Amino acid sequence: MSAACHDNPAPERGVATGLRRIALIGSPNAGKTTIFNQLTGLRAHTANYPGVTVTRSEGMAHTPAGRVAVEDVPGTYSLSAMSPDEQVVVDLLDGTLPGCPTPDALVVVLDATTLRRSLTLAAQAMARHQPTLVAVTMLDEHAARGGRLDLPALAEALGVGVVGVIPPSGEGIDELRARLDRPQDWAEPPFPPPADSEEQTAWVRSVLAAADYHAPRPDAATRAVDDVLLHPLWGGVVFVAVMFAFFQTIFTVAAPVQDTLQRGLGWLAEQVADHVGHGFVGAFLSEAVIGGVGSVLVFVPQVALLFLLIALLEGLGYMARAAYLMDRIMAATGLDGRAFVAMLSSFACAVPGIMATRTIGSSKTRIATILAAPLMPCSARLPVYVLLVGLLVPSGTRWGPVQAQGLAMFALYVLGGLSAMVSARVLRSTVLRGELVPFYLEMPPYRMPRLRSVLLSSWSSVRMFLRKAGTIIFGTAVVLWALLAFPTRDAETVGLDQAHASAYVLEHSYAAQLGRAIEPVFEPLGFDWRIDLGLVGAVSAREVFVSTLGQVWAATDPEDPSAALAEATYLDGPRAGEPLFSAPTVVALLVWFVYALQCMSTVAVMRRETGSWRWPALALTYLTLIAYAAAWLARLITLAVTT
Amino acid sequence: MHPVAGPDAATVRWVVPHEPYAFLAAAAGHGALRELVADGTLAGVEALATCLQTRLGPERSWAAEADRVRAAVRAALEAQAPGCASGPCGSCPRSA
Structure with a gap:
């Protein structure tokens, strides 16, 4: 496996030369990618669960004095890599990522609500003797839950610059942008924090005390909702209900728009017949363009709705709960909850799903997940399923409130999911036999997704479908x-x-x-x-x-x-x-x-x-x-x- | 404890999240620190209001000596206020 700079063909992800390079590193779900998007104007995928970013992205940030190249890397809890995505961070900082020079400076993104844990990563980053700046995120959520943090005192205790940032609203971004200009002038501690883990713990405690840090109260709403959503029985019931409602919505809401598009194509075909005729050009337009490409485009409403609902669930923080719930079931297949996150990503497309397996540390578990992921129903199957289900089940058929076509679609998705698990079980019992590594996944608090983020995320996926x-x-x-x-x-x-x-x-x-x-x-x-x-x-x-x-x-x-x-x-x-x-x-x-x-x-x-x-x-x-x-x-x- | 820069490059202050700070004076005279002063690693150790201040000896660098000084400061603090230089401390009002 490699994670070279040219891994991703997107043009904004190449390697800029001749510019100062600044890497954003931090724990998973700390808000790095949102800061990256704010700084560069790009639209890298963000969501409310750990492990969304699995590859390196690069963009240009315009600063008061010019431009700098900003690199977004996967989240990591430490610089001792446990999985391929974390290895990308270490390789980048070591300068061993093919084609990628070592960054000139580091911005360590720390989540204020989990500062105690995140400071260990900051200590490791500061030990690399590179100009380092700390960006503290989630300050609004931290304060709302009764947390306390004195940023100037934190800066003094760490010995490096600290900027408070609230990425979704853009607060603090201008200050951060201005500081990117001159990393050579950034404050430096007299010497790096200790490397020994016991001494590091003492250092973290001392820094937090000096910064008057008070951890926030647990989020009461999150705890109350999780009592139900993570319950062994009710959590499973809600999960099935959510997935069922998911497909009912796709069929019920998108159908009228699809019908309108279908009628529009019919009208277009008539116009071609009337004005272009049935000759060579007319046949090409009506058969290849309208009959061919058009017949796929009529399913854009379903595809858009699929991506919109996925973005909503991701933004709310439900995906991490689904992974937690599924961990016990996944264990029976020889995989873990992290594999389920990758499989959930395959709902949109198997390609990001397979890339999401970079968060899995065990190579055998990872390959088993990669081989099973294509069985997860992806958005490319959606037009095929909608067409064929439409031929199998008459439109408008209902059993009480249940739309029969939606039910058939749900059954197909269940069949795909179950098949993926059976396939993984067989692989893990035969060619990929091995021990199951313990699963850990941080539960993010529930957050109301921002409409703009949800729409941008959905549009980005729909645009790929249109392309x-x-x-x-x-x-x-x-x-x-x-x-x-x-x-x-x-x-x-x-x-x-x-x-x-x-x-x-x-x-x-x-x-x-x-x-x-x-x-x-x-x-x-x-x-x-x-x-x-x-x-x-x-x-x-x-x-x-x-x-x-x-x-x-x-x-x-x-x-x-x-x-x-x-x-x-x-x-x-x-x-x-x-x-x-x-x-x-x-x-x-x-x-x-x-x-x-x-x-x-x-x-x-x-x-x-x-x-x-x-x-x-x-x-x-x-x-x-x-x-x-x-x-x-x-x-x-x-x-x-x-x- | 954690180090912060002092008024000049040779000086580092070791901030301790522990009140009251009366023990700092005794810590400054601890044997481990006295040894470092004796061998020239440190030019001096001083107890300030909320921290211990260490000044590097001539021809010495923090890059080379930081770990030794840290260990000595830690030993000095642990001797006066066990558990507060490292590990959990339940009695300290400023412990986070």
Whole structure:
């Protein structure tokens, strides 16, 4: 595993040269990344639980005298690394992070509410003989809970400069920014704090006494809520209820917006037909752009709502509780609560989920989590699930207050989660057998998330989804359109009406030839060559399955592709004329997508994080085999139940 | 205890979170500190109102001598007010 500077391709994360470099270090959840965002104007992900930042980020801070490069690194409780994310901090300070020079100065971010513990890290940082400044955060929360702290006295006791900062409101940021200009002028202690742990404890106690530090009262509201949310029984009940409400909300709230977008696309297709016609350009616009990319974009409301709800839960501090609750269950799988945090991150996307495993110290636990993480239902599966659930469960079906489509979606997410745990159990009992390292996770107090942070976090994720639609999905749609449209069959379609001509071209296209070549492989699952094309396309990204079906049926019936999709039948073979998207086939498809590792970005990040092709190859193999076997079994069971 | 800079680079004050401070005078004369003065590591030790002040001897540097001085100051304080230079102290009004 490496954590080199070029790990992340985002342009703002490169290495600035010729500028003074200042690193922000501090305990997890101390507010480093919020300070980083305030100083640089960037939007690195923040949330109210420890371990959100797992990689190094860099940005430019404009100071009164010019610019400095600011580096945000993962949170750490000490400079004796216990996990890969903490090793990034140590490597950066040692100058051994490939391509990253040692920072010129350190800003140690300390949470006022946990100052006693955080000062140990400050002592270790000060022992590195680099200009050091302390930024104390959470002062408002500290004071509100009856805490006391004299900042000038703290500065005198530490022997270094101290700035009070309240990152969400930006208070103190200007003072901090101004001080970044001249680290060479920062105050220095006469000599570093002691390294011996007993003497260090004495030093911390003495500094706190000199600074008139009084720890805050425990947060009464947090304690009261945690009595329920961390209760072995009620906590579990609330967790299931929260997840259930999560998916009900996604379906109930997003559906009207999705319908409006769908109608908008229909209107757009009509405009293309009326004003551009059915020629080459018209076909490209209606099939590749509207039918392909458009069919994925209609799911933006669901995806946006998913990210919004995740950001809300993260901001509130519920994710840490969920990890704590799940620790006992995770222990049965050979993983711990920290692995669950990584798996929860995979709800949005497996890539950050796999990167979040950097907080796990044990390499075997970490690799088992990496191999299981792709089973967690990610946002790329959402459009596929919504499309297929829509074909399986009629819209508007309810059992009392429960929306049936939302319930089906919840079941798919539960299946994915359970499968991830079973998979981890098997891996930890076989190829990755080993002792379970004790789990610790600091419970942050509940905090009301700031609307701006929640919206920015959601928008950042939605923007990535849109970028994917504009690049990978559009690129695949263009290739598929060419395969569907060629060779042209002008001579053979003379005299046929538009619908029959389109169907004839489609059935004799290069795409059809490709689909039919692999049709025997998936025939036992009930998939015909058109579905197989979607599966092939989805190897690049799962959403491509939706765009492929959109294109194929836009080519079949440009006037009303949605209806054509719902009414599709097998074109030939023993099932000719039977409904294609019957319950057994749709269930098999859903199960296929629960298990199949159809995401090249995930494979690439697995390779990077494990430092070998061995583990991604294992994941690709076992998940494909399970996907095939489970889909076949699901089809058989559904056939038995429905006939 | 923790060190803070004194009025000049050679002087360091050892602040003690313990009241009353009457014991500081006796601590300044503790054998461990007297030894450091005798061998030239320290030029002098003085009890101030709330701290012990140590002044470095000529040709000495804090980088080289800090650990020895710290150990001697700690021994001196522990001898007069056990538990207050290190570890928990339940009786000290200024202990955080």
